[in-house]
Amino acid sequence: MNPSTPRTMFEKVWQQHVVTEPAGEPTILYIDLQLVHEVTSPQAFEGLRLSGRPLRHPERHVATVDHNVPTTSIADRLVIADQIANAQVSALRKNCADFGIELFDVQDADQGIVHMIGPELGLTKPGMTIVCGDSHTSTHGAFGALAFGIGTSEVEHVMATQTLPQSKPKTFLIHVEGGPNGALPFGVTAKDIILDIIGRIGTDGATGCVIEYAGSAIRAISMEGRMTICNMSIEAGARAGMIAPDETTFAYLKDRRFVPKGAAWDQSVAHWRALATDPGAAYDRELHIDATQLAPSVTWGTSPGMVTSIDAAVPTLDQARTDADQKSFTRAYEYMGIRPGTPIQQIKVDAVFLGSCTNGRIEDLRAAARVVNGYHVAGSVRAMVVPGSQAVKRQAEAEGLDRIFKSAGFEWREPGCSMCLGMNPDILSPGERCASTSNRNFEGRQGRGGRTHLLSPAMAAAAAITGHFTDVRTWNFKA
Amino acid sequence: MEPIKILTSTAAPLPLPNIDTDQIIPKQFLKRIERTGYQDFLFYDWRRIQEGPDAGQPDPNFVLNKPEYKGAQILLAERNFGCGSSREHAAWAIAQFGFRAVIAPSFADIFFSNAGKNGIILATLSEAEVQTLMQRSIADPRHSITIDLEAQTVSDQQGFLARFPIDPFRKHCLLNGLDDIGLTLLHQDKLQAYESARQNQFWLDPKPQIV
Numbered sequence: 058m059n060p061s062t063p064r065t066m067f068e069k070v071w072q073q074h075v076v077t078e079p080a081g082e083p084t085i086l087y088i089d090l091q092l093v094h095e096v097t098s099p100q101a102f103e104g105l106r107l108s109g110r111p112l113r114h115p116e117r118h119v120a121t122v123d124h125n126v127p128t129t130s131i132a133d134r135l136v137i138a139d140q141i142a143n144a145q146v147s148a149l150r151k152n153c154a155d156f157g158i159e160l161f162d163v164q165d166a167d168q169g170i171v172h173m174i175g176p177e178l179g180l181t182k183p184g185m186t187i188v189c190g191d192s193h194t195s196t197h198g199a200f201g202a203l204a205f206g207i208g209t210s211e212v213e214h215v216m217a218t219q220t221l222p223q224s225k226p227k228t229f230l231i232h233v234e235g236g237p238n239g240a241l242p243f244g245v246t247a248k249d250i251i252l253d254i255i256g257r258i259g260t261d262g263a264t265g266c267v268i269e270y271a272g273s274a275i276r277a278i279s280m281e282g283r284m285t286i287c288n289m290s291i292e293a294g295a296r297a298g299m300i301a302p303d304e305t306t307f308a309y310l311k312d313r314r315f316v317p318k319g320a321a322w323d324q325s326v327a328h329w330r331a332l333a334t335d336p337g338a339a340y341d342r343e344l345h346i347d348a349t350q351l352a353p354s355v356t357w358g359t360s361p362g363m364v365t366s367i368d369a370a371v372p373t374l375d376q377a378r379t380d381a382d383q384k385s386f387t388r389a390y391e392y393m394g395i396r397p398g399t400p401i402q403q404i405k406v407d408a409v410f411l412g413s414c415t416n417g418r419i420e421d422l423r424a425a426a427r428v429v430n431g432y433h434v435a436g437s438v439r440a441m442v443v444p445g446s447q448a449v450k451r452q453a454e455a456e457g458l459d460r461i462f463k464s465a466g467f468e469w470r471e472p473g474c475s476m477c478l479g480m481n482p483d484i485l486s487p488g489e490r491c492a493s494t495s496n497r498n499f500e501g502r503q504g505r506g507g508r509t510h511l512l513s514p515a516m517a518a519a520a521a522i523t524g525h526f527t528d529v530r531t532w533n534f535k536a
Numbered sequence: 537m538e539p540i541k542i543l544t545s546t547a548a549p550l551p552l553p554n555i556d557t558d559q560i561i562p563k564q565f566l567k568r569i570e571r572t573g574y575q576d577f578l579f580y581d582w583r584r585i586q587e588g589p590d591a592g593q594p595d596p597n598f599v600l601n602k603p604e605y606k607g608a609q610i611l612l613a614e615r616n617f618g619c620g621s622s623r624e625h626a627a628w629a630i631a632q633f634g635f636r637a638v639i640a641p642s643f644a645d646i647f648f649s650n651a652g653k654n655g656i657i658l659a660t661l662s663e664a665e666v667q668t669l670m671q672r673s674i675a676d677p678r679h680s681i682t683i684d685l686e687a688q689t690v691s692d693q694q695g696f697l698a699r700f701p702i703d704p705f706r707k708h709c710l711l712n713g714l715d716d717i718g719l720t721l722l723h724q725d726k727l728q729a730y731e732s733a734r735q736n737q738f739w740l741d742p743k744p745q746i747v
């Protein structure tokens with residue numbers, strides 16, 4: 058490519074990481090950081106041992122435990138009652154020790170969901186390539202990194218070679234324009250934007266693409282919100298989501314543990330600034346969204362694309378766009394125990410889950426606490442807050458958010474994936490309906506037979522108080 | 537990985553779009569640390585009766601429980617097969633159950649690459665072509681389909697013939713049963729050169745020595 062041709066941010070990051078482009082084979086792409094957790098790594102370590110291959114760069118690997126760990130007490134976490142889960146966590150401890158990988162274990166002050174601790178520790182930085190055996194690795198794209206989820210064979214591949222064979226994805230610009238200074242309508246959050254996007258383009262709408270989010274609304278959103286948006290890129294089928302680093306990014310990163318300091322910081326920022334897409338660079342696809350028209354979103358079905366707004370109703374069968382959608386709608390009505398045409402606000406919830414790598418950050422807990430303050434959880438609802446990391450938990454406790462939640466009747470838990478995926482003791486019972494700030498509402502995702510509705514933290518908090526979906530735009534804030 | 541050139545087999549039809557990896561293998565089986573033994577967990581919930589006095593028993597209506605589809609090495613599904621979680625366990629379960637190919641109008645990205653690494657052929661055909669095969673396999677469980685990887689075709693004895701695209705490299709690996717890591721390590725010299733050229737770019741290091 059001609060060096061003067063305008064390039065997208067993705068193109069720049071990609072080119073910088075090309076190790077070689079062998080004829081007739083995929084490009085071999087260098088991977089700067091691999092994040093590791095207990096669930097998708099044991100078979101990769103096993104593969105290394107079986108083949109006698111060393112782990113090439115232990116310092117480019119960081120591990121934590123999150124998916125399996127109970128969120129109740131430190132004692133429950135140190136030795137997990139579920140023996141299979143315990144064996145998996147123990148295997149990770151042994152593997153990290155054997156291969157020289159730094160592990161943030163349950164008792165560590167920096168433990169947390171894998172996609173929380175990367176940014177918090179400053180391991181995640183603009184322009185890097187980051188992978189993890191977890192589809193929500195797309196989260197790290199909020200910093201202008203190229204970050205994507207991989208399978209366990211690929212985890213092993215990165216361990217052995219610090220590279221991955223990759224075919225080049227296409228580029229997809231999603232431009233989100235806000236009001237003055239990029240402002241979003243009151244009550245509309247990053248979560249509502251991404252749910253709306255998935256609803257528009259479908260869960261396979263961005264397959265094979267790296268999405269770049271741009272526009273005044275994106276620029277005005279905090280790092281926390283940008284991570285929420287990039288996190289759910291995978292729910293639209295995208296390989297990754299990216300946002301160009303700017304002052305907001307640099308302010309977030311400055312002084313974090315693994316971020317260069319002093320003159321090295323200035324030098325780093327200069328490189329990171331140059332990553333933004335050049336004016337005039339072309340994308341394979343584009344979508345423009347007017348964020349001033351958005352309302353808080355709630356999913357009604359069993360795919361994140363089955364989404365509508367809080368002031369709407371569950372769509373009827375004739376609103377399905379294709380025959381295949383009709384079939385999915387019918388199945389979803391039945392699984393969700395919901396009738397087409399039901400106004401969303403009439404749907405009652407049994408459980409509320411505030412947490413996950415989508416919405417378990419400090420800003421999310423602040424937004425929810427503002428709604429909850431001065432109220433009590435509805436009698437029929439069980440509600441829990443699971444901070445995404447120890448750092449978030451500490452910060453929230455320092456701000457007194459835990460007291461607001463606890464006095465309102467929420468449980469206040471230890472960090473982990475918790476009810477996002479029901480691999481640990483936090484699960485829904487069959488038929489139980491949950492307002493959840495997580496990212497997937499697939500059948501059984503939060504426990505067999507459980508019914509999940511995805512929404513923003515403030516909206517989840519409001520549902521916890523009233524016992525049904527409630528429009529946070531009309532909320533009577535008491536503090 | 538076992539090389540594969542031509543596959544002729546009956547097919548199990550799953551006429552649903554967006555079959556996600558949570559359905560292919562539910563999360564409770566992700567706690568295992570082994571790489572084998574996943575065949576019994578494939579479509580675990582769908583294979584069992586969910587409610588009533590027979591809860592937990594095999595559901596005779598689910599295609600993989602029907603004796604007439606036993607031994608099928610081809611799975612037929614609708615669009616966006618394998619979406620959702622990145623778990624490679626989904627590919628392991630499919631392969632270990634005995635499937636060597638999935639035919640669908642489209643596949644999710646991560647599943648696509650996981651399947652390739654486990655010797656599963658993913659044949660992408662048009663919606664209409666998949667429907668034709670689906671109807672024939674539903675109407676007659678003995679309906680046999682041939683996938684010729686070399687020629688990149690899917691055919692049957694009733695005159696069906698369609699071509700499917702496949703990346704030449706992936707095809708080469710499947711045909712010869714090659715291991716990806718070994719292939720990459722053939723480029724060792726390029727990798728070393730890349731790493732030395734990158735040595736001073738501390739702003740891309742997860743843990744820069746300079747801090």
Ligand code: SF4
Binds near residue numbers: 124191193473478
């Ligand atoms: S919080 Fe949920 S989405 Fe995030 S890493 Fe954990 S299980 Fe995956």
